[in-house]
Amino acid sequence: MxxxxxxxxxxxxxxxxxxxxxxxxxxxxxxxxxxxRPYMTYQPFLPEVAAGSIEARHAAISLRSHLKRTRIIAxxxxxxxxxxxxxxxxxxxxxxxxxxxxxxxxxxxxxxRVLPIPGAEEVAIGMKHVEEAVAIRDRLLTAFDRASVMEPGPDRSRLLTFAYVGGGFSGVEGFGELLSLATSLLKRYPEIRFSELAFHLVEANSRILPEVTDAPGRWVVESLRTRGGHVHLDARVVSAVDGHVVLSNGEEFDANLIVWTAGxxxxxxxxxxxxxxxxxxxxxxxxxxxxxxxxxxxxxxxxxxxxxxxxxxxxxxxxxxxxxxxxxxxxxxxxxxxxxxxxxxHGELPRDYRHHSLGVVATLGLGRGIFQYKRLVITGPLAWLMHRGYHVLAIPTWERKIRVLVVWLTAFVLGRDIVSLLSVQDPRGAFVSGGLPHAR
Structure with missing residues (x-):
């Protein structure tokens, strides 16, 4: 055998x-x-995990649960x-x-791909795994809690500043979903104004989403800017030491969260x-x-x-x-x-791999999306529904399809869950401190 x-x-x-x-x-x-890792990550769902639209475990397919005859070596x-x-x-x-x-x-x-940029490896978070998407979501939710009790000033501004580096699908979808989550949180946090939020998307090229043509790419940029996002084209991060981001075009800002999706x-x-x-x-x-x-x-x-x-x-x-x-x-x-x-x-000849693209579809936040197949371009809520429809069909196993659909339906009726579990990264903190707040 x-x-x-x-x-x-x-x-x-x-x-x-x-x-x-x-x-x-x-x-x-x-x-x-x-x-x-004992699971397969369904990466197209990571932006929605970061935005709280999908439970983290539902974007991961357990290898041991679904591969009945395969030995798993961890x-x-x-x-x-x-x-x-x-x-x-x-x-x-x-x-x-x-x-x-x-x-x-x-x-x-x-x-x-992490470039040799000062500070990047020390402060940035990637977005290839479920753990990273969860950390991104919890970092944003915790920032809102902390900023809501602070006086206006540099520290509060830093807490409410978020940056994505890389204008491909991972960066744009993550940026759009996190911006959507932050905007929706404002009604729960009357202490924070929309004008205090700062979302930066940094792309080294003159356009984003290279998989779509020029006109849809420009539409996405304008859509994100209309919603309050800062899209920096033809700009590179030259330094990110201690979260202080310096761009090649001379712009600078302090960021509480830097998500690295630059290829x-x-x-x-x-x-x-x-x-x-x-x-x-x-x-x-x-x-x-x-x-x-x-x-x-x-x-x-x-x-x-x-x-x-x-x-x-x-x-x-x-x-x-x-x-x-x-x-x-x-x-x-x-x-x-x-x-x-x-x-x-079985003694037969293998066949060549050939696959014609089904088009590209991206989510830009709750109720927002873009789809392109050749010259056909669809934007807005219909494209967003097409994104969800395609990926619920594409994610393997009926068990995962059903779980994702149930969470989507629940969120549609009851809204997104906005509880941060950032403390899970320090599970002994409450035990050691006796319930007192941690020193910062």
Missing amino acids: RRIVIVGGGYAGFYTAWKLEKRLKPREAELVIIDP GGATMIRHADKTVTVRPADGPDFVVDYDIIVVTAGAVT NAAHPVIAKHTDLPTDERGRLIVRADLRVGTPDAPVLDAWAAGDNAAVPDLALPTPGALTVPNAQHAVRQGKRLAANIAATL
Whole structure:
């Protein structure tokens, strides 16, 4: 019985294992997933988690609950040696150990790209995982509580200032949702005025949302500015020491929260710690059928998909075009990858991955959104409903679909829950202090 080891339990990894369980008989292969987190994060829901529209756990798909025949190894892969067919795993506790395999599937994804900017690593929060989205939400809610009892001044202004760095989908959706949450909180906090809120979106290029065309991109900028957001185009963060943000255009402000969504970087194990072939950006070189290698020289028993793979985009007429790193491709690549592995084990030929875009859709806050498919552009509440409809269909398992729908319906009737649980990051605080407020 062959052992198929999947490195990474994100979209592509989860769907590969999920579909292999259905395509292969129990005695045909042993399935193994290696990932430090015991769940798959459905990243398109993270902005709504940050805004309190979705419960955090509902944006995470438990690997152990939904993968019935797959062994889950809780640890991070630190080395892939295909010459020996081994993966070195580092668990949270104890020494590293080695896992042997017959077939390797690399779906480790990408990591947040952090530039060498003073202060960024010390103060910024990413937005790739559920824990980060929860922290962002709790930071904003706690800031409102603290600011409501402070006198006007620099400290109060800092508490009510929030910045997103990066104008891609993660940054724009997160920015729009958090701005929507903050605006809705004002009716619960009469001590705070709208004019005191400061939301900054910083983008190094001259436009945001590169996946949409110019006119819809400009509409999004104007929409965010109309709602009170400060959108800084052609601007880079040059310093963020102690939360004091300095931009390349000379503007400066103090921020209570800095969310870093300025692109992706290659996963370290792929970029530096494998003998599998990689390109100049640290991604695995992949054929159209998702086997690692070139069209003329496949690497036997090695497959890859998702953000860590340079997958040819056969749906585009441009020679050498690659699929963009998004959930839409990762999910479908995982399904195709499972089908191709099963086909090769059954003596059949694998098929090339080809997927025509279904369009792009983004949420910009409660009741606001944008959708574009070729020349068709829809904005406003209808686009927002299309965003919710698409993603409730796309999130795997009926169990998660039902949970998300119930929370949405509850929030529609009763409103969003605005309780901050920031103290969960210091669970012993109340025990140690005896209930007295912490010194700041």
